[in-house]
Amino acid sequence: MNRVDSIAKIPLGCYPTPLHELPNISRVMGDGKRLYLKREDLCGIGFGGNKIRKLEYLLGDAISQNCDCIVTGGGSLSNQPIAAAACANRVGLPAYLILPKTTNAIIRRLSEQMGASIIISENEPGNSVAKLIRQTAKVLQEQGYNPYIIPPGASSVHGVLGYTDVMKEMYEQAANMGVSIDHIVCCGGTGNTYAGVILGTKLYSPSTTATVVSIGRRFCHKETLCKMANEAQRLLGTNAMVTEEDMHIFFSCGKGHGSETSKGRAAMEKMAALEGIFLDPIYTGKAFAGLLELNETGIFHSGQVIVFLHTGGMAALLGSITK
Numbered sequence: 459m460n461r462v463d464s465i466a467k468i469p470l471g472c473y474p475t476p477l478h479e480l481p482n483i484s485r486v487m488g489d490g491k492r493l494y495l496k497r498e499d500l501c502g503i504g505f506g507g508n509k510i511r512k513l514e515y516l517l518g519d520a521i522s523q524n525c526d527c528i529v530t531g532g533g534s535l536s537n538q539p540i541a542a543a544a545c546a547n548r549v550g551l552p553a554y555l556i557l558p559k560t561t562n563a564i565i566r567r568l569s570e571q572m573g574a575s576i577i578i579s580e581n582e583p584g585n586s587v588a589k590l591i592r593q594t595a596k597v598l599q600e601q602g603y604n605p606y607i608i609p610p611g612a613s614s615v616h617g618v619l620g621y622t623d624v625m626k627e628m629y630e631q632a633a634n635m636g637v638s639i640d641h642i643v644c645c646g647g648t649g650n651t652y653a654g655v656i657l658g659t660k661l662y663s664p665s666t667t668a669t670v671v672s673i674g675r676r677f678c679h680k681e682t683l684c685k686m687a688n689e690a691q692r693l694l695g696t697n698a699m700v701t702e703e704d705m706h707i708f709f710s711c712g713k714g715h716g717s718e719t720s721k722g723r724a725a726m727e728k729m730a731a732l733e734g735i736f737l738d739p740i741y742t743g744k745a746f747a748g749l750l751e752l753n754e755t756g757i758f759h760s761g762q763v764i765v766f767l768h769t770g771g772m773a774a775l776l777g778s779i780t781k
């Protein structure tokens with residue numbers, strides 16, 4: 459039994475997002491391996507990216523609780539503020555965005571264009587953004603509003619459900635294409651997306667291996683990731699318990715979250731030069747560099763099908779070009 463249909467959700471994107479082969483990089487990877495890209499960057503609202511599927515459940519929850527506005531925020535290169543403002547507009551909820559002072563002018567301008575109320579956090583990102591989110595929600599409550607708080611990264615049990623949906627969609631797509639996926643690789647910031655990838659893989663394609671490439675030094679322990687995934691699993695009412703043995707973590711961090719690496723830049727350039735597809739230097743570029751490093755270690759076998767999950771990152775790409 460799977461209770462997913464009984465959980466509040468609002469469809470916001472254009473689905474299914476494409477799943478297609480990258481023939482030129484597949485050739486470079488060698489040994490008859492076939493690399494596919496799952497295009498969550500192309501999900502059809504705002505800049506797309508991994509926050510949209512998470513927001514479908516978060517905004518479903520907000521509406522089921524009769525909330526009348528949302529409060530959220532993120533780091534200076536995060537795709538969260540644009541995604542949240544775009545999706546909130548679609549469901550008619552005013553958005554209050556907490557942005558760090560260092561936020562790129564483009565992100566700020568686009569957020570304003572979407573009519574979001576912007577509150578600038580004077581200190582560096584991190585705790586101060588989370589704190590300002592809570593404070594802003596409290597002020598709104600005192601004014602008689604019923605705000606819904608979306609945590610930075612939209613990382614909650616709802617986020618896990620969003621990526622469980624993506625895996626269902628992807629494994630169905632692959633089956634229709636006559637393709638069997640051996641390995642999926644995704645980018646990890648908080649690990650929330652990966653928790654959904656792991657749970658969805660366990661539910662819909664248990665023989666597939668799922669690896670996360672962490673782009674920050676302080677990444678979640680497997681125990682925390684399991685807790686996240688199994689909280690969602692309980693909501694779904696399935697018996698697909700995720701265990702630490704299901705998890706594979708690879709690090710591609712450089713100086714940590716928010717930093718660029720030369721390998722990440724090279725991986726971005728390879729994707730653009732060989733396939734005409736943009737990655738970003740903070741998230742997907744570093745994660746793809748991790749995939750290429752994993753390929754060198756021989757972890758992928760001859761003839762295997764590998765999918766890289768394109769989680770977006772347009773805000774980080776624009777931010778890095780125009781800073």
Ligand SMILES: Cc1ncc(COP(=O)(O)O)c(C=O)c1O
Nearest residue numbers: 647648649650651741769770771
């Ligand atoms: C483009 C992109 N990919 C991946 C991630 C990582 O997502 P998670 O925090 O769910 O691990 C983020 C997080 O902000 C992101 O912006």
